[in-house]
Amino acid sequence: MILDEALAVARKLADEQLRPRKQQIDESGEWPRDSLRALQAAGLGGLVVPSDAGGQGHGLLAVARVCDVLAFECPSTAISYGMHLVGSAVVAAKATAAQRRQYLEPIARGEHLTTLALSEPGTGSHFYLPETTLARSSDGYVLHGTKTFVTSGGYADSYVMSAAPVGAAAPPGEFSCVVVPNHARGLQWASDWNGWGMRGNAARSVQLDHVRIDRDDLLGDEGDEIWFVFNVVAPFFLVAMAGTYLGIAAAALAAARDHLLERRHAHTGLRLADQPIVQHRFGTLWAELLRTRALVWDAARMGDDGDPDALPALCSAKAEVAITAEHITTEAMTLLGGRGYGNGHPLQRMYRDARAAHVMAPPTDLLRTWTGRAVLGLPILGE
Numbered sequence: 001m002i003l004d005e006a007l008a009v010a011r012k013l014a015d016e017q018l019r020p021r022k023q024q025i026d027e028s029g030e031w032p033r034d035s036l037r038a039l040q041a042a043g044l045g046g047l048v049v050p051s052d053a054g055g056q057g058h059g060l061l062a063v064a065r066v067c068d069v070l071a072f073e074c075p076s077t078a079i080s081y082g083m084h085l086v087g088s089a090v091v092a093a094k095a096t097a098a099q100r101r102q103y104l105e106p107i108a109r110g111e112h113l114t115t116l117a118l119s120e121p122g123t124g125s126h127f128y129l130p131e132t133t134l135a136r137s138s139d140g141y142v143l144h145g146t147k148t149f150v151t152s153g154g155y156a157d158s159y160v161m162s163a164a165p166v167g168a169a170a171p172p173g174e175f176s177c178v179v180v181p182n183h184a185r186g187l188q189w190a191s192d193w194n195g196w197g198m199r200g201n202a203a204r205s206v207q208l209d210h211v212r213i214d215r216d217d218l219l220g221d222e223g224d225e226i227w228f229v230f231n232v233v234a235p236f237f238l239v240a241m242a243g244t245y246l247g248i249a250a251a252a253l254a255a256a257r258d259h260l261l262e263r264r265h266a267h268t269g270l271r272l273a274d275q276p277i278v279q280h281r282f283g284t285l286w287a288e289l290l291r292t293r294a295l296v297w298d299a300a301r302m303g304d305d306g307d308p309d310a311l312p313a314l315c316s317a318k319a320e321v322a323i324t325a326e327h328i329t330t331e332a333m334t335l336l337g338g339r340g341y342g343n344g345h346p347l348q349r350m351y352r353d354a355r356a357a358h359v360m361a362p363p364t365d366l367l368r369t370w371t372g373r374a375v376l377g378l379p380i381l382g383e
Helices: 003-018 022-028 033-041 060-071 075-093 097-108 225-262 276-305 310-341 346-358 364-375
Strands: 114-117 133-136 140-150 158-165 176-181 187-189 204-214
Touching (some): 003 033, 060 075, 060 276, 075 158, 075 176, 075 346, 114 140, 133 158, 310 364
Parallel strands (some): 114 158
Antiparallel strands (some): 187 204
């Protein structure tokens, strides 16, 4: 499935499957199970799985563009799907033959949903410094710790996690990535996510109480986590987030456009769209969205091409998208006047969803710092 075909499938599913469910998902906070199953059944679950494992073999640009399309209708579905793609990419990066059989091939067939579980309560946005511990056992490893804000928490079939060796004050680079099956004993999920925005993403916490996993569930070698973080996790996570928030911004702009073309003043008969100041403000917002989307796509292409400047470009792209999404949703509500503030208006959901872009790790401030350090030739994780 080439990218144009994948986008066509995504648009069809967004229109037929995601649109009818998005209001219910936002109101109830339910995880978008049916929407995600539809994406998997259509072959999009294996978007980034290598073709030799039965997947589509796409990279960062495809992730950004498909998430953009899906988020236009349902951001909760898009972010859940995006985290599945990130997890898939991490598993695929150094997959063993056993991991190919157990994870990648079922993902490609639409039979397995994975996700990312890196955040922890004690490290905040420093998701690359896990306190969760990984100890060797006679037949594998034992995990102990807590993960927070796990998208699709309790619903995914597996969880890509990070962990540090027991008893070691290891510097960055001596952590490990593992994949934990959902049936592993000792996973204790917290209550359902009840958020202000992104209400359907099931961003739950999980306690790992001496969770045992097989040796085959180690991704790469012990101590590979920083390699995974900056070569796979960060690029795919950043574009999945960027694409999702672009879709929200685009939806807000479309909602504003519809209102401006339909709303008329009774005393003049003129539409709001006929006013020069409104035309000016709307045109400015349209250019902002177009400019930011171009940055995201270009950064994604750089990543796919192996450009050495890809990481700071991707960091900048996600930071710019956060600003754009917040600004456009805010301005769209202003253009709608009182209509945008009435209970139940779709723009309220868009604004709530968009606001989270700044705090989704890595947060905007940290991304700016990473970008500055990278372009100055300094270590990204320097003090």
